[in-house]
Amino acid sequence: KMIECLIINNSLVLAPKKYLKQAFEFFYIELINKKILNKKNIKQELTIVFVDIKQAKQMNLQFRKKDYATDILSFESMDPSSYGELIICSQVAKEQSIKHKLSYRDELVYLTLHGFLHLLGFEHENDEEEAKKMFDLQDKLFEKFFDLK
Numbered sequence: 001k002m003i004e005c006l007i008i009n010n011s012l013v014l015a016p017k018k019y020l021k022q023a024f025e026f027f028y029i030e031l032i033n034k035k036i037l038n039k040k041n042i043k044q045e046l047t048i049v050f051v052d053i054k055q056a057k058q059m060n061l062q063f064r065k066k067d068y069a070t071d072i073l074s075f076e077s078m079d080p081s082s083y084g085e086l087i088i089c090s091q092v093a094k095e096q097s098i099k100h101k102l103s104y105r106d107e108l109v110y111l112t113l114h115g116f117l118h119l120l121g122f123e124h125e126n127d128e129e130e131a132k133k134m135f136d137l138q139d140k141l142f143e144k145f146f147d148l149k
Helices: 017-033 053-064 090-099 104-119 128-148
Strands: 004-009 045-051 072-076 082-089
Touching: 004 017, 017 045, 017 104, 017 128, 045 053, 045 104, 053 072, 053 082, 053 090, 072 104, 082 090, 082 104, 090 104, 104 128
Parallel strands: 004 045, 045 082
Antiparallel strands: 072 082
16 A cells, blocks of 8 residues: 555544545545655655534634634644644535535545645745645646546
């Protein structure tokens, strides 16, 4: 197995674990093929944790000084064998899926890809050029995943 995607559900909403793992493995291989991930920065695992609104709001305030529940937070790992942790708020993701006209599980796939790109160093909040690069890549990968579905 090339990478372990650990999924922990601390929320009241069911998480489509198998589907998310398949999607993540697809993106992982695509990022290797695109030379965005190279042999030097390959790690063994990624952890995805689902939380409810209260916990998401608390973490967003603590780590980003923003007082609302956000959809996803990315935390790099101190462990050199791990990319880190993605914290996803199930309820916010569910609301966004309706807005984005996606199924809940496809919204989670999009968020997982978004968070993983952050862990790889992509950024969209402080630099327009970087943001364009990140969202272009994210959209290309997301569309390719759905073309194969």
